[in-house]
Amino acid sequence: MLGDIHESVAGIFFFGVPFSGIKLDDVRSMLEDIDEEELSNQCEGVVQHGFELLKYIDYEAGRVTLTTQTFINQISDNQIYIYSFYETHTTKAVARVAGGGWGRCGEPILVVSQNSARLRIDRFEEPIAAEANHSTIVKLQSPQDKTYTTIRDRLKKITERSENPGVVCPRLDDRDLKKIPYARSAAFDSFAQQFDPKCHPDTRKEPLSQIEDWAKGSDRKGIFWLNGVAGTGKSTISRTVAQRFSRSSKVGSNVNNNFISEKSENIYLGASFFFKRGENERDNASKLFTTIAVQLSQELPELVPYIKRAIQEEPDIATKSLGRQFELLVFDPLQKLSQQNSYYTSRSKMKAGSLSLLLVVDVLDECRDESDNEYQ
Incomplete structure (x- = not known):
């Protein structure tokens, strides 16, 4: 009420x-x-x-x-x-x-x-x-x-x-972003990754199909682990999945989305983080969940009030453990939003529970701190 x-x-x-x-x-x-x-x-x-x-x-x-x-x-x-x-x-x-x-x-x-x-x-x-x-x-x-x-x-x-509720969308302001520093180059579509390879059309159909089946399954487990020896194209597949499930690809682009079926229409990329050894922002997990939170706020502006509240209640959240960051900046806001009767996205109105978000995290083994790997 x-x-x-x-x-x-x-x-x-x-x-x-x-x-x-x-x-x-x-x-x-x-x-x-x-x-x-x-x-x-x-x-x-x-x-x-x-x-x-x-x-x-x-x-x-x-x-x-x-x-x-x-x-x-x-x-x-x-x-x-x-x-x-x-x-x-x-x-x-x-x-x-x-x-x-x-x-x-x-x-x-x-x-x-x-x-x-x-x-x-x-x-x-x-x-x-x-x-x-x-x-x-x-x-x-x-x-x-x-x-x-x-x-x-x-x-x-x-x-x-x-x-006209979508005319102005809430967003995290500069004061919020100072308290949760994030890695701008970690997203799949960042400037730093614009030339990184993605799957060519009609290739890697089997793993891509498996990922789609997992993503649209009503009884799916929460995590899909893509494993294999080095050099087998895991990062290429991850970038392809991130690109094809991204909202911009679904609403009109030249991206080949043949592997996405009608049942996946309400599955969107929420955030992506691509680790890379040797890059200060991307070779450790210190900004993993702050980055995911910022990207989620851009995809779903309705999350902003909940993320803002978490920052206000714990201004030093970025210095907390990864578990605490995940709980306050990612899990709790998503849970609270899902409990609402309905919410709108920047594109259309949807009922709670009808929208699924994918979080793509790639090459965890490139964290320079082994304790980060253990946590993941």
Whole structure:
């Protein structure tokens, strides 16, 4: 239920909501002036609870709390647009009224300023001035009211974005990539591997057919080991498999895909890592799972929020054990995505479970650290 609600949110409107401070001195003065002994039994404890509430509001509005930061992360990860309306007119402070009691008859104050009303999510937040005070900011006078027309226009934008969900895809930003350094040259289609051989058409049909049968099998085991003595073309086969199952090859290219049947239409290359002895980025496994995670995020943008969350929770994840990296950056995000009712790819909508991803890892024996081989 909560997941459905979360996925359905496309935009949020805030009206005079304080994220960085709020003026409550007048309310505090009112509480201090109350003689609790004069209150009825029904109001017993009102002063104490009032001060506790003010203390809580001061704390929450005076700093970026964990709750606020978590909310900000969700907004950024899921590209939810925020419209923060702030008041431009002052409101009279609460003050004692002649003859007893309290009312808004004090000095004019700006209860929630423009600075306080902002979450500072530059890409997804738009601060908007409302020609009103703290009491009237949501009391719209007519359909011609400036705030009303602004809300209407922003709602139209939200609707347009919702009807075209693939227009902007989430991605890992530079801050994320600094925390999970990856090997750019490890992918099968990298510049460094552009001239590495692949199988010629109508050759190596038997091993390629075996791999396809394994990939499309509903009861398949999770790993297909391609083994053989050195020089028998294992890397050539691996590159061919990676190329032919890649999304770019399936959606239109000159690549010969005769060995891929209709049953393999929903099987795509998720990521590839080709080790190579003597190359600093590719002769050890230190960047194996960070690289796979980055490539997966590019193939399935829906994984980005989960990978981002893992990085935020463990900023030093790249220094952890390979097992921990695999768990947090690859396994957990894929598992969480598969548990959703549905998700879309950059090409089309698919139901969870209908999309299979291949991870191609080649020449593990070229890791310079034997312990890496033992882990693999």
